[in-house]
Amino acid sequence: MPTEPHITPAVAHVSPQPERTPDPCVVIIFGASGDLTKRKLLPALYHLEQANLLPKEFAVVGVARRPLEDSFAADMKEGIIAGGGVDESDPKLKPFVGKIQYHAMNFDDSAGYEGLKKTLGQIDEKFGTCGNRLFYLATAPEYFSDIVNFLGEHGMSKPCDAPNGKKTWVRTIIEKPFGHDLESAKALNDEVNKVFHEDQIFRIDHYLGKETVQNILVFRFANGIFENVWNRNYIDHVEITAAESIGIEGRGPFYETAGALRDVVQNHVMELLSFVTMEPPVSFEASAVRAEKVKVWRAIQPIHPADTVRGQYGPGTVDGKPVIGYRQEDRVHPRSQTETYAALRLEIENWRWAGVPFYIRAGKRLAKRVTEITVQFKQPPLLLFKGKDGGKAGNVEPNIISMRIQPDEGITLRFGAKVPGQGMNISPVNMDFSYAESFGKSSANGYERLLLDAMLGDATLFAHRDGVEATWALITPILKAWAEKPVKDFPNYAAGTWGPTAADALLEVEGRKWRKL
Ligand code: BG6
Numbered sequence: 001m002p003t004e005p006h007i008t009p010a011v012a013h014v015s016p017q018p019e020r021t022p023d024p025c026v027v028i029i030f031g032a033s034g035d036l037t038k039r040k041l042l043p044a045l046y047h048l049e050q051a052n053l054l055p056k057e058f059a060v061v062g063v064a065r066r067p068l069e070d071s072f073a074a075d076m077k078e079g080i081i082a083g084g085g086v087d088e089s090d091p092k093l094k095p096f097v098g099k100i101q102y103h104a105m106n107f108d109d110s111a112g113y114e115g116l117k118k119t120l121g122q123i124d125e126k127f128g129t130c131g132n133r134l135f136y137l138a139t140a141p142e143y144f145s146d147i148v149n150f151l152g153e154h155g156m157s158k159p160c161d162a163p164n165g166k167k168t169w170v171r172t173i174i175e176k177p178f179g180h181d182l183e184s185a186k187a188l189n190d191e192v193n194k195v196f197h198e199d200q201i202f203r204i205d206h207y208l209g210k211e212t213v214q215n216i217l218v219f220r221f222a223n224g225i226f227e228n229v230w231n232r233n234y235i236d237h238v239e240i241t242a243a244e245s246i247g248i249e250g251r252g253p254f255y256e257t258a259g260a261l262r263d264v265v266q267n268h269v270m271e272l273l274s275f276v277t278m279e280p281p282v283s284f285e286a287s288a289v290r291a292e293k294v295k296v297w298r299a300i301q302p303i304h305p306a307d308t309v310r311g312q313y314g315p316g317t318v319d320g321k322p323v324i325g326y327r328q329e330d331r332v333h334p335r336s337q338t339e340t341y342a343a344l345r346l347e348i349e350n351w352r353w354a355g356v357p358f359y360i361r362a363g364k365r366l367a368k369r370v371t372e373i374t375v376q377f378k379q380p381p382l383l384l385f386k387g388k389d390g391g392k393a394g395n396v397e398p399n400i401i402s403m404r405i406q407p408d409e410g411i412t413l414r415f416g417a418k419v420p421g422q423g424m425n426i427s428p429v430n431m432d433f434s435y436a437e438s439f440g441k442s443s444a445n446g447y448e449r450l451l452l453d454a455m456l457g458d459a460t461l462f463a464h465r466d467g468v469e470a471t472w473a474l475i476t477p478i479l480k481a482w483a484e485k486p487v488k489d490f491p492n493y494a495a496g497t498w499g500p501t502a503a504d505a506l507l508e509v510e511g512r513k514w515r516k517l
């Protein structure tokens with residue numbers, strides 16, 4: 001007997017997260033006077049506290065050059081309230097702020113580390129943190145090797161025997177950029193590995209902390225239907241867009257030495273690419289996941305300069321407001337050659353992906369903020385449905401799966417449907433999953449998950465030395481080719497647009513175009 005069609009609203013049943021509480025520990029943030037600490041790290045730690053995921057015996061020590069002893073904790077409290085959307089009257093806030101300490105020192109001054117060691121000993125006594133340390137290097141990259149070396153010299157990089165008979169643990173998180181090309185990344189890896197064992201090193205890329213990024217693996221490997229078509233037989237091409245509408249936000253000196261390729265493509269975009277293309281790992285253990293990622297990066301063919309496009313924004317309009325061009329930004333050279341936009345075409349030479357083009361674009365001051373991965377499928381081999389004139393019946397578009405990493409997080413599957421009526425007209429329609437509708441809004445900024453994982457010693461969502469070097473090996477030849485050939489037409493896109501027209505040509509020569517986002 002036919003049953004009545006039944007439509008179930010897609011409201012997810014969210015099971016509570018398993019409680020994972022790390023050992024007592026101190027988080028020591030180098031470069032704590034910077035924006036990242038106040039806007040992201042402290043709000044993230046506080047969200048963990050709210051969720052009862054931090055140990056009771058816990059402290060945070062900010063380390064920077066300026067003498068901020070009297071104002072640091074109060075300033076972090078402001079950051080937690082503003083950046084973390086926390087109410088001032090939240091009962092956990094005051095006790096948490098009481099665990100925030102500050103230590104002023106120069107990162108290149110050996111004596112400062114002896115002082116820090118003493119301070120950490122006192123903190124262990126006061127807060128019961130048992131000698132466990134998570135160092136977080138959030139300074140400018142030029143200080144990374146000094147800090148690591150001095151920590152080693154002053155005996156702070158190795159676990160030791162704790163009074164309770166256990167071994168302490170010591171780990172270090174290192175912020176991006178990890179090196180500025182292949183050679184410097186290798187040199188930094190060598191230096192860090194002399195002081196810390198690879199298991200102690202957590203190279204952070206905050207994209208891996210994003211729910212939507214982790215969900216790529218769940219979408220592919222926890223569902224039976226998608227993986228079967230996730231290959232060259234069914235997929236026409238893949239697009240990855242990481243578009244930002246913001247400019248460089250006062251970070252002129254940093255951005256002048258970085259550019260879009262180093263700032264976003266070598267790390268965030270390459271991570272997205274690896275999640276979309278890797279083989280299923282044998283387990284979700286750190287080493288198994290990392291091994292599959294590295295295999296994919298190594299299978300990418302050298303990217304020919306002709307398959308790259310660089311851009312720099314000129315003045316324009318963003319969100320209805322006029323904005324200045326890159327060369328007019330504070331502390332940017334008036335004839336700067338730095339790219340604020342990069343687009344690439346690449347291919348992965350393995351059995352799953354051979355012949356499938358991947359198009360990547362990332363940039364600042366684009367038309368809107370959107371990070372999205374679009375997988376476009378091949379058309380059916382025979383188009384049965386023809387219009388009266390023998391042409392297409394309406395609008396037969398290829399199927400796509402689009403993963404919205406941010407904002408408006410979710411996944412859409414597009415397919416063709418018959419338009420109701422006498423004819424056989426076809427129109428594209430969407431099946432849509434929205435995080436907000438299914439799970440409610442999440443305040444997580446990516447750092448919560450990664451800080452917690454580092455405290456727990458779980459490196460699955462962190463970059464390994466091999467991975468960092470594999471991605472730099474892909475990007476470095478492009479950087480070299482670009483450096484050898486200065487651009488004459490910068491700025492070549494107006495702020496608030498979708499980037500240089502040459503990036504459209506990258507797809508058009510192959511009869512494709514960027515999906516409209
Ligand atoms: C950072 C880059 O790593 O990522 C910034 O240095 C960029 O330039 C930022 O704006 C983007 O992160 P998100 O989470 O806002 O997409």
